[in-house]
Amino acid sequence: MQFTVADLEREPIQFSVALPPAPAQGSIDFGEEAQQVGDLASEGRVEVLHEHRGPKEIVSDIRLKGSFRGAFEAPCARCVEPVRHELSGEFDLLFRPPGVDSLGSEHAISTPETEIGYYENGGLALEDVLREQVLLSLPARTLCQPDCKGLCPRCGQNRNEIACDCDSGPSDPRWEALAGLSNRIKS
Numbered sequence: 001m002q003f004t005v006a007d008l009e010r011e012p013i014q015f016s017v018a019l020p021p022a023p024a025q026g027s028i029d030f031g032e033e034a035q036q037v038g039d040l041a042s043e044g045r046v047e048v049l050h051e052h053r054g055p056k057e058i059v060s061d062i063r064l065k066g067s068f069r070g071a072f073e074a075p076c077a078r079c080v081e082p083v084r085h086e087l088s089g090e091f092d093l094l095f096r097p098p099g100v101d102s103l104g105s106e107h108a109i110s111t112p113e114t115e116i117g118y119y120e121n122g123g124l125a126l127e128d129v130l131r132e133q134v135l136l137s138l139p140a141r142t143l144c145q146p147d148c149k150g151l152c153p154r155c156g157q158n159r160n161e162i163a164c165d166c167d168s169g170p171s172d173p174r175w176e177a178l179a180g181l182s183n184r185i186k187s
Helices: 005-010 126-137 173-178
Strands: 002-004 013-019 035-052 058-075 082-096 116-118 123-125
Touching: 002 005, 005 035, 005 058, 013 126, 035 082, 035 126, 058 123, 058 126, 082 126, 123 126
Parallel strands: 082 116
Antiparallel strands: 002 123, 013 035, 035 058, 058 082
């Protein structure tokens, strides 16, 4: 769903969508980070805000305020098995045309400026915003269980399901100096 400044100049747009999981048309590709399970529901309001920067300079910002909710699967960081996450969130975002804030040289930005995005070609795609919001809502590290044993580095078996017979292999001689350290340290 594309929101253009030209459309928003006429009136704000209320939206309510349910995006299907990939590979359906209109779905969002989350890459390897997540897999959508069921519809991704989102609703909200989009409007254009005019920022006056002088007598003749008016910047058309797009404000997107809304919410999302949906079920996703992300791979476990150790065994790569899918882990289900029920995600929901709210957002209130501001987007500006590209280049409007450039001063020609590098400068420090304030905290509020870090929350401003930029739109291109006179508009903004809701799917791009939702993709970013979902990926930001996922935990930084997903584990299927706190004590996940992961995959065997030799045969690739999931150690949570099968105890493989792979030996631990030769140790790296660079670590031999630390081998008995735990026995020498007193509690």
